[in-house]
Amino acid sequence: MPIHTYHFQVLVTIFSPELEGKSLEISSLLRSNKISTETWLDPQAKLEKQLKYADQKGIPFVVILGPEEVEKNQVTLKDLKNKTQETLGLDELPKKLGQYF
Numbered sequence: 001m002p003i004h005t006y007h008f009q010v011l012v013t014i015f016s017p018e019l020e021g022k023s024l025e026i027s028s029l030l031r032s033n034k035i036s037t038e039t040w041l042d043p044q045a046k047l048e049k050q051l052k053y054a055d056q057k058g059i060p061f062v063v064i065l066g067p068e069e070v071e072k073n074q075v076t077l078k079d080l081k082n083k084t085q086e087t088l089g090l091d092e093l094p095k096k097l098g099q100y101f
Contacts, residue, residue: 008038009101011054015066017043023065026075026090030063033094035101055080061097 012027014020020043030037038059040050047064054062064076064085075093078085088096 007036008057008059009036010038010061010063010097011050011057011059012037012039012063013047013050013065014040014043014045015047015064019043019065019067019070022070023063026063026065026093029090030094030097033098035094035097051078051080061100063093 010030012023012030014023023039027037027039040053051062060079060081062078062080064078066076069075069087073090074087075090076085076087077093077096
C-alpha cells in the first residue's frame with residue numbers, strides 16, 4: 001500500500017515567543033481560506049532554520065511576521081521557488097495565496 005505524504009502550501013514562521021500568538025492567528029486565517037498551512041512550533045528557532053525546513057519539505061511559500069510587520073498589520077510573503085518576497089497587508093494575504101492554489 002503506498003504511503004501518501006501531505007504537502008503544505010505555506011509555512012507560517014514564528015519570529016519570537018512574543019509573536020507566537022500572532023503567527024497562530026495568521027495560520028488560522030489561512031486555513032479558514034482553505035490554504036494548507038503548517039505553523040512552526042519552536043518560538044526559539046532562528047528564522048534561517050525555519051526557511052531551510054520549508055525549502056527541504058518543498059513548501060513553496062513562507063509567511064514572516066516580525067515586529068515591524070505586526071506594527072503595520074502586514075506580513076512578508078516569501079516565495080521560495082522564485083526567490084522573491086513582498087510585503088502585504090494581512091487582509092491581502094489569503095487572496096494573494098489563493099491565486100496560486
